Amino acid sequence: xxxxxxxxxLRTTGPRTPRYAVWDWTCPSLTQxxxxxxxxxxxxxxxxGRTGGRVTWTVLDGRxxxxxxxxxxxxxxxxxxxxxxxxxxxxxxxxxxxxxxxFYARDLARHDRDLFEVVxxxxxxxxxxxxxxxNRLDVEVFGGDYRRTPGGVHREYSVNRHFVLAGTKAMHxxxxxxxxPAGAERRHTTGFLPGVxxxxxxxxxxxxxxxxxxxxxxxxxxxxxWVNGLWHIGETEGPAVGLNLASYMASxxxxxxxxxxxxxxxxxxxxxxVEAYRSYxxxxxxxxxxxxxxLAAASAFGIEGAPPRTPAGEPPAKxxxxxHAPLLWCAEEDHVTVATHGRSARFAATVASWLAEVxxxxxxxxxxxxxxxxxxxxxxxLVAGSAVAGA
Numbered sequence: 001x002x003x004x005x006x007x008x009x010l011r012t013t014g015p016r017t018p019r020y021a022v023w024d025w026t027c028p029s030l031t032q033x034x035x036x037x038x039x040x041x042x043x044x045x046x047x048x049g050r051t052g053g054r055v056t057w058t059v060l061d062g063r064x065x066x067x068x069x070x071x072x073x074x075x076x077x078x079x080x081x082x083x084x085x086x087x088x089x090x091x092x093x094x095x096x097x098x099x100x101x102x103f104y105a106r107d108l109a110r111h112d113r114d115l116f117e118v119v120x121x122x123x124x125x126x127x128x129x130x131x132x133x134x135n136r137l138d139v140e141v142f143g144g145d146y147r148r149t150p151g152g153v154h155r156e157y158s159v160n161r162h163f164v165l166a167g168t169k170a171m172h173x174x175x176x177x178x179x180x181p182a183g184a185e186r187r188h189t190t191g192f193l194p195g196v197x198x199x200x201x202x203x204x205x206x207x208x209x210x211x212x213x214x215x216x217x218x219x220x221x222x223x224x225x226w227v228n229g230l231w232h233i234g235e236t237e238g239p240a241v242g243l244n245l246a247s248y249m250a251s252x253x254x255x256x257x258x259x260x261x262x263x264x265x266x267x268x269x270x271x272x273x274v275e276a277y278r279s280y281x282x283x284x285x286x287x288x289x290x291x292x293x294x295l296a297a298a299s300a301f302g303i304e305g306a307p308p309r310t311p312a313g314e315p316p317a318k319x320x321x322x323x324h325a326p327l328l329w330c331a332e333e334d335h336v337t338v339a340t341h342g343r344s345a346r347f348a349a350t351v352a353s354w355l356a357e358v359x360x361x362x363x364x365x366x367x368x369x370x371x372x373x374x375x376x377x378x379x380x381x382l383v384a385g386s387a388v389a390g391a
Contacts, residue, residue, distance in 0.1 A: 005029055005117055005363075007125020007324040010223070019254065020173045020226040022218045025163060027122045032165035032241045035141045036084045038112035039105040040077060053192075056105040059150045060095065077103055077143075084143050084166065088239050102144040106192060109139045109305045116305035117323065117386055119245065120341060123301050124324035129225075130301055131159055131258035134281060135193055135248035137302040142234070143241045149234045153201040153209065156191060158246035159258075162224040167240025171224050172213035174231040179212050181205065196248050201231070227254035247302060261298060267327045267359035269295070274330055291330070292337050292344045299328045300342030308341075308384045315376035316383060316390025318368050321361035327387050329355055338378065340387040347381075348374035358388065366391055 011024040045051050058065040058075050065072045074094035081087040091101050109116035119139055123130050130137075138158070142149075153174070162171075180186070185202035203209045217237075218224055226232065229252030234242075249256050259280045263269050271291075278294045289297065328339045335346045336355060351374050357367050369379040382388045 005121035005323045005325075008122035010126045010129050019175060020171075020214065020216065020224070020230060020232075022216050023223050023225060024221060025223050026221065027125070029118045030122050030163065030165070030243070032084055034115055034118055035108070035165055035241060035243045036077075036143065038108040038115035038139075039103070039141045039143070040079050041112040042105045042108055043077060044079075045111045051107070051111070055107045055111075056103070057150075059100075059102045059104070059146070060091075061099050061101070062150070064150075075101065084241050085239075088144070098145075100144075100146045102142065102146040102150060104140065104142055106138055106140045107304075108141060109303045111306060113306040113309060113386075115139065116303065117325070117341070120300060120303060120305070120325040121323040123245075124326055127261055127301075127326070130161065130245070131247055131249075132261055132277065132280075132298055133159075133247040133302040134250045134259075135195060135302065136304060137300075138193070138244075138246045138248070139303065140244040140246060141241065142244065145236050145239045147235050148206075151200055152206075153203060153231055153233045154198060155229055155231045155252060156198045156246065156248075157196050157228050157251060158248045159228050160224070160226050160244055160246050162218075162234075162242050162244045164218045164220050164222050164224075165241045165243055166220050168217060168219040168237040169224075169240050169242055170235050170237060171216045171218075171226075172210055172233050172235075173216065173226060174209075174213050177231075179209070179231075181209065191248075193248055195250075197252070199252070228252060228256070229254045261301075261326065263326065263328055265360060266356040267329055268356065269298075269328055269330050271330060271332070292339075292346070295328055295330060295337055295339040296342050296344035299326045299339035299344070301326075303342060305342050308343075308386065310384060312377075312380040312384040315380040316369060318366050318391040319358060319379055319382065319388040320366040320391045321358070321363050321387075322389045323386060324363060325387065327359050327382075329359070338381070340382065340385045343385055345381055347378045350374055351378050354378075358382070361388075 006029045008027040060075045065075045077087045183204040187200045228249045278288045330337045
């Protein structure tokens with residue numbers, strides 16, 4: 001990866017885990033261009049049948065675009081657009097200025113390694129603001145100019161961090177259920193991920209409901225943060241792009257105990273912590289993963305990312321730290337389990353002291369790779385997994 005993988009800096013006013021809030025953020029590598037590029041990758045993967053289902057939608061003036069209709073062609077993002085702005089200008093030219101349009105894509109990290117690495121390094125800079133999910137963390141993009149999120153007022157199992165990358169957005173939010181008017185139709189649906197629930201409301205008077213909501217506004221460089229189970233609906237104030245990180249929990253209960261990453265400065269975690277996280281993952285989703293798989297999931301904060309660009313190659317003589325993403329490891333008597341970017345592997349116990357040295361490196365820092373087959377194998381694996389670069 002050629003771009004610098006920056007950490008995220010969050011500036012908050014109030015608690016780090018609020019019911020809902022707007023924070024300021026900075027992360028030079030998390031841009032609308034990176035998000036839009038990933039969305040185009042998701043479109044291509046969907047067209048080629050590599051997504052296992054639909055992952056992108058375009059909603060034009062309240063109607064889901066049908067890719068088989070010739071007249072809908074101009075509404076679909078294309079690789080020869082000049083990014084989001086080029087796509088939006090093309091939609092305006094084809095359908096008229098002010099026509100509501102939303103492009104939505106999910107599961108972006110699984111289709112774009114670059115965005116996966118950018119997001120994971122960003123999270124690594126502020127890990128206390130991102131709870132470890134009980135299911136997965138989905139990376140989504142919302143782009144366009146629309147009055148209300150299609151699907152209406154809704155809530156999910158996910159803790160959300162919605163980063164405004166361009167433009168201005170507003171979120172209407174309703175804590176609790178007391179505000180729901182008589183006559184509202186309440187529909188429970190299954191979300192995109194196994195074991196995940198959503199609820200949607202059909203309201204007899206949406207305008208009256210909006211008047212009772214708490215309205216938050218955020219512009220580029222700000223992030224909406226809200227808990228699982230909070231009723232909400234979004235809108236834009238002109239063309240805007242947002243990237244949402246949805247950490248899926250087990251229910252709508254916002255008081256569900258979060259699980260935090262407890263690692264030393266070197267990235268070491270205890271066997272007890274791994275077993276506790278396995279149990280946490282097990283509670284709503286059936287058989288627990290093995291300890292190595294649980295450690296792998298924690299190393300990516302539950303994100304399922306695209307695979308490494310290349311397999312492990314020749315070991316380098318020196319490694320350089322290039323990311324703020326977690327590098328986690330757990331030592332046993334006869335081996336060390338190492339995890340980064342959602343993958344794990346076992347290595348000889350003799351690598352533990354060198355692994356601790358690597359874990360302490362600041363981004364840009366380097367260290368020599370000791371001789372010996374175990375250290376060389378680990379160094380090559382870390383390079384292939386994007387934790388370090390060879391030098």
